[in-house]
Amino acid sequence: MSQIRTERYKTEARKAIKDRVLQSALSSVQDRLGKGTAKAYRELPEGPGLRRTAHDMRMQAVENLDLLLETLADNIGKNGGRVIFADDAQAAVTACIDIARKHEVRQVVKGKSMVTEEIGLNPALQAAGIEVTETDLGEYIIQLAGESPSHIIAPAIHKTREQVGRLFAEKLGISYTDDPPTLTRTARKALRQKFLTADMGISGCNLACAETGHITTVSNEGNIRMATTLPRVHVAFMGMERVTARLEDHDILFRLLSRGAAAQHLAGYISYIGGPRQTGQMDGPEDFYLIIIDNGRSKILADTEFREILCCIRCAACLNVCPVYGKIGGHAYGFAYSGPVGAVVTPLLVGIERAKDLFLGETLCGACKDACPVDIDLPRMLLALRARLTRGGVDRPTEGGITAEKVFYRAWSAAIRNRRIYTGLMRTARMAQRPFTGVDGMIHHLPFPFDGWTRSRDLKPLTSKFFTERWNKSRLVNDDNPT
C-alpha cells in the first residue's frame, strides 16, 4: 500500500490554506471545470436526470459483480489476454514485478491510474530496479518534482507555469520558459523517446466491458494509446468494481464521465483492449495482462451502507465543486483519492479511525451529490461515517469517538427535552456571554471547554430576546387588537 498520511490532514490543510499560489490554482479549477460540468449536464439531450439512470446501471453492476468479473475474465481469456486476481496491494505489486522479471523489462511507461497510486506501484517497481516514467503530462511534472498527485484528473494543478518552467529547466536541461505550448512540446519530445524504447506499458482501466471482454482506457493526450500500443508487454490494473455488463452501458457512462471530468462531450481517445496483438497485426503488445484488485473493496461491498461508493467512476467532478477541496487541495487528504470521494473511500480502505479527519472535515453541503455523474449520495455516506465513528458498526465492534463529547451531548439531549431546564440554561448563558461579547457584537473567544468553537470563527451571541419571549409578547398584542 502506498504511504498513508491521513493523520496529517489538519496540518496539511493549514499549510494549504496559507499557500496563495495553491489557492488561486484551486479557485481557477473550480471556476472552470465545476461550472463547465454543471452546464454540460444541463445540455444533455436526456436532461440531468440521466445521472439517475447511470446510478441504477452502476448499482446493478456492483450488485452482480461476481457474475460480471467471471464473464470478463473468461472473455479476456478468449481474446488472448491473461487475468490475475489480487487480494491486496502487495499481491498486485508482486504480480506486476513477476511479469516484469519474466519478460526482462527494464523500462516502463505508465498512463495515469489512481489504483496504481493506491497500491504504491511506482516505488515498488523502482525498488526492483525498473525505471518507471509517468507519461500523462501532469503526472510527469509531479514525478519530476518528486511529489504526489493533488487532483484525480489534473494531478499537477497545484503547480504554476513558472514552477513547471523552472522544473523543466533544471531536470530536462532546456532554457527557462513559462509558455505552456513550449513546455508541452518539451515533454512531448522527451516522452516520445521513452515510449519508443520502453519494454512495458502500464495503464489503469476506466470501465471494463464484461460481455465483450475488454478494458477501456480514456485520455485526451494519447499517452495511454502510446503506452498500450508500442511496448512489448501491456499490464492493466483495475479496481474490481470498474466493470459494466453490456457494451451499450458505455454510451451513458462515457458521456457522463467525459462531462464530469472535463465538461467534454466525449474524451479525445477511448480504447477498448481485450488482448495482445494478433497474427497479421504489425503493432500492439505481445502479451496483455489484467490485474484485478480487491484491496479492501469486498469489505465495502459487504457493507450495504457504503456499497454505493463502488459505483464511483473516478471522474473528479466532486472535487471541482467541493468547498473544502477548494480550500485545502488534494494533498491534505493524505491518500490517492482526494475531495469528497476521498473522504468516503479512504476511511473505508485504510480505516475509519485513522482517516476520521477526512469525513469530519467535509461540510455536508451536498454540492458533490449534484455534481456526481452517477448521482452517488456522498453526503449520506459522510454522515454515516461520522455515525460509525461514534457508535461503532460492522467493522467497529467497540465504540469509538470522543468520550467528553459524548457526555456533553447526552446531557444536552436531556436538557433540551425539559422546557424549564432549557430556558434556565439559556438565560444563564445570556448573562454569562456578556463579558465575552466584543464591541462589534460578536464573540471572539470563549473560555475552556468551549474554546474550540471560537478557535477558527466568531460566534454570534445569543439574542437578547428569545423567540418564545417575542412570540408571547406579540400574541398579547394581537389579543389586545383583534382585527
Place this chain on the structure above:
Amino acid sequence: MTTQHDFIGRVAAALGNAGATERRRATVFSARPGRRNGEILKRTRTRTDVDRMMLLKELIVQGKPLNLRVISKKDPSDTAAAIAALVEERSPEWEGPKSVAAWRHPLLDSLDLPAILARQKVPVYLPRQTNGTPESMDERSRFRSRVQTAFIGITSADYCLAQTATLVMKTVPGRDRSVSLLPSIHVAVIELNQIIRNLPELYACLKYDGKPPDWGFSNCLTLISGPSKTADIELTMVHGAHGPRELYLYVITPRSGPRDRMISIQ
C-alpha cells in the same frame, strides 16, 4: 496468489448472492437486441443519403471546437489531390525527409497515393499483404521505424459518429493502430455512408453487425475525437501532447443529388 474461484467466491459472499446465478445472468446480460437496440439498428439501416448529409453537417459543427477539420470531397482523386497539397505544404516535426505511412485499405487504394506523392518524391509506406504468413520480428521493427519517421499517417475508419465527431477504428491486419498515433499529422478518409449518429448507434452496430463472440474487435478498438490535447499546465489547452497535433477528415460525398442538396441547405 489467489485463484479466480476464491476471489469471485469472496465477492459473491460479500453480496450475499448465493445461487440464482442463471436468473441474474439473464437479467444482467441481454442476449438478443432489445426493442431499443432494434429501433436503432433499423434507423441506421434505412438511412438515406439526404439523412447522411445532415449528419455530415453536424459532424462539421461538432468537429470545429475539437480542432478536427472535416472536409467534404466529391471523389477519390479530388481527395488525393487535397492530401497531396497537405503533404506539400506541411513540414516534418522531427528530423529527416518527408515520408507518409498509410493503411492497406480498399478506399485508400482507390486514392492511388503512392503514384501521386511520387511526384513530390515523398514515399508512402504500406504494411505488406500478409496472406496468412506470420510476420517476422524484422518486419515488425521495419514497420515501426517507417511509421515512426512518417510525418503524416493516413487511415480510414469503420464508423464516424456525427454527434461527438468521433472516428471509430477496429484493429485488423493492414490497419495498424500506430498509423493514427505516431505521425504528427493524422489524415482519415471515409465515405459518406460510414457516418452514423452517436454512441448508441455505434454499440448497436458493433454488437449486432459483428458476430458474437467475435464482436469484430477482439483485441483492440479505438475511438478518436480530435487531435491529441492537454490542459495540464494551468488549464491552458495545447494540441499535440503525445499523439497527432493535427487531424484532417476527408469525407467522400457523391456529387449527384445529396451533395447539391446540402449546398442548398447551407
